[in-house]
Amino acid sequence: MTMLDRPDPSYADPTVHAEGLFIGGAWLPGTGIDVTDPATGTVLAKVADASVEQGLQAVEAAYAAASAWRATPPRRRSEILMRWFELMKEHAEDLATLISLENGKALPDARGEVAYAAEFFRWYGEEAVRIAGEFRHAPSGANHILVDHDPIGVCVLITPWNFPAAMATRKIGPALAAGCTVVLKPASETPLTAYAMARLGEAAGVPAGVVNVVTTTKPGPVVGAMLADPRVRKLSFTGSTAVGRRLLAEAAGSVVSCSMELGGNAPFLVFDDADLEAALDGAMTAKMRNAGEACTAANRFYVQSGIYDRFAQGLSARMAALTVGAGTEAGTEVGPMITAAAVDKIDRLVRDAVAQGGTVLTGGQAAKGPGFYYPPTVLTDVPPDAAMAREEIFGPVAALYRFDTEEEAIRQANDTEYGLAAYIFSKDLSRALRVGRGIESGMIAINRGLMSDPAAPFGGTKQSGLGREGGVTGIAEYLEPKYFAVNF
Numbered sequence: 420m421t422m423l424d425r426p427d428p429s430y431a432d433p434t435v436h437a438e439g440l441f442i443g444g445a446w447l448p449g450t451g452i453d454v455t456d457p458a459t460g461t462v463l464a465k466v467a468d469a470s471v472e473q474g475l476q477a478v479e480a481a482y483a484a485a486s487a488w489r490a491t492p493p494r495r496r497s498e499i500l501m502r503w504f505e506l507m508k509e510h511a512e513d514l515a516t517l518i519s520l521e522n523g524k525a526l527p528d529a530r531g532e533v534a535y536a537a538e539f540f541r542w543y544g545e546e547a548v549r550i551a552g553e554f555r556h557a558p559s560g561a562n563h564i565l566v567d568h569d570p571i572g573v574c575v576l577i578t579p580w581n582f583p584a585a586m587a588t589r590k591i592g593p594a595l596a597a598g599c600t601v602v603l604k605p606a607s608e609t610p611l612t613a614y615a616m617a618r619l620g621e622a623a624g625v626p627a628g629v630v631n632v633v634t635t636t637k638p639g640p641v642v643g644a645m646l647a648d649p650r651v652r653k654l655s656f657t658g659s660t661a662v663g664r665r666l667l668a669e670a671a672g673s674v675v676s677c678s679m680e681l682g683g684n685a686p687f688l689v690f691d692d693a694d695l696e697a698a699l700d701g702a703m704t705a706k707m708r709n710a711g712e713a714c715t716a717a718n719r720f721y722v723q724s725g726i727y728d729r730f731a732q733g734l735s736a737r738m739a740a741l742t743v744g745a746g747t748e749a750g751t752e753v754g755p756m757i758t759a760a761a762v763d764k765i766d767r768l769v770r771d772a773v774a775q776g777g778t779v780l781t782g783g784q785a786a787k788g789p790g791f792y793y794p795p796t797v798l799t800d801v802p803p804d805a806a807m808a809r810e811e812i813f814g815p816v817a818a819l820y821r822f823d824t825e826e827e828a829i830r831q832a833n834d835t836e837y838g839l840a841a842y843i844f845s846k847d848l849s850r851a852l853r854v855g856r857g858i859e860s861g862m863i864a865i866n867r868g869l870m871s872d873p874a875a876p877f878g879g880t881k882q883s884g885l886g887r888e889g890g891v892t893g894i895a896e897y898l899e900p901k902y903f904a905v906n907f
């Protein structure tokens with residue numbers, strides 16, 4: 420398809436989305452936030468920088484729209500979400516280009532994100548008409564128990580920069596299906612996708628005020644004021660554990676319900692009996708989707724001694740063969756990191772691992788600008804107390820650690836405050852399931868490098884989060900059970 424064949428190519432144009440905050444169905448003009456192209460370090464567009472008052476105006480708009488949206492028949496809510504899904508598919512190539520421009524990820528990754536993101540609207544369009552209650556006899560026989568599920572109320576949704584479309588749809592889809600209205604605060608690094616999505620939502624028939632979008636350079640005060648507003652009943656946050664902890668404490672003030680999708684430190688276990696090629700394919704997906712900027716990214720590769728050298732050589736060859744470049748350039752497989760600070764962090768972690776005895780097989784040196792690049796890197800024999808064993812690398816660096824026994828692998832995998840995702844490669848399925856049961860993690864992929872699926876419950880244990888997104892349980896985060904004790 421050429422640019423001219425597309426329904427409206429303006430969705431790929433960064434400057435078109437710089438119209439301002441989206442509140443109550445209106446675009447309120449403003450500037451103040453520079454959106455930077457990570458491939459060049461130059462400014463792509465400027466978007467509005469909301470004040471505390473404008474944040475509360477968005478809450479007011481969501482509150483004003485709440486009763487009509489809650490009363491909208493589930494079938495109609497479903498149809499609107501389905502239409503939004505279709506519009507995302509129609510504009511997929513332009514949305515992917517926009518994501519690639521502001522986030523830096525390679526176009527194939529951006530296309531994958533748009534497809535994944537759109538599926539949350541389809542899935543929750545399907546779920547909107549399946550919200551069920553409960554009816555039973557009280558054990559005493561004295562009465563009946565009737566349980567209804569109400570929309571929880573106005574929701575504040577906060578999303579990170581690494582999946583600008585999918586993290587938003589994973590929250591907006593179930594919230595709207597449940598009958599809630601929302602204020603979305605996307606990350607300042609990647610606000611353009613959120614505004615483009617809001618335009619598509621308008622075109623899909625989402626009524627004014629049901630979805631509001633505000634960007635700000637002052638997330639602390641703006642979100643703090645929203646959480647202190649008694650009209651806000653839900654916070655759904657995806658981002659770092661450090662910010663998540665702070666928001667949980669703030670939400671306690673008004674006892675706001677919280678869903679938290681936080682950081683990860685995923686172990687990737689390869690046993691001697693694994694299919695080597697399958698393990699390498701899985702490793703490349705688990706490590707390199709989004710150039711390593713994913714919460715589920717494999718952060719620690721634990722490889723059994725019998726297969727260690729072959730796995731290390733194979734991974735190093737594949738990583739060295741990747742094409743690095745601007746995300747929108749044809750042939751690019753690995754785009755730039757989001758900011759110069761992200762490159763500095765990766766560089767610090769790699770230097771620390773090398774200083775402690777790790778060996779670089781490929782990569783290992785930050786690239787000079789322009790743009791925020793770090794090359795695909797493989798490190799072997801990384802000591803278990805290196806900083807990268809504890810912190811999220813969030814970049815294209817694979818760190819390999821050796822193990823001998825199953826017990827040792829499980830112990831090392833669990834030696835972290837995080838518990839989001841884990842990967843296990845073994846041809847022995849009973850071993851893989853046994854090891855998986857021993858790993859403290861919300862999600863386990865067995866013999867594959869990808870687990871994200873709108874139909875599955877996504878989320879973490881330990882300090883990786885609270886609650887689940889996606890699947891049949893994801894909508895429950897936006898519903899409040901209401902119990903009636905009934906005498907007939």
Ligand code: NAD
Nearest residue numbers: 578579580605606638639642658659662680681682683714
């Ligand atoms: P971040 O925590 O810095 O920011 C996330 C969002 O919170 C942004 O919108 C930011 O503006 C906002 N924010 C920052 N400070 C705030 C404050 N004081 N009050 C309110 N909001 C505030 O995270 P990031 O760097 O954008 O994203 C990367 C992190 O997100 C990684 O830790 C990654 O693992 C995590 N993540 C988790 C999941 C998941 O599903 N578990 C998915 C994607 C990313």
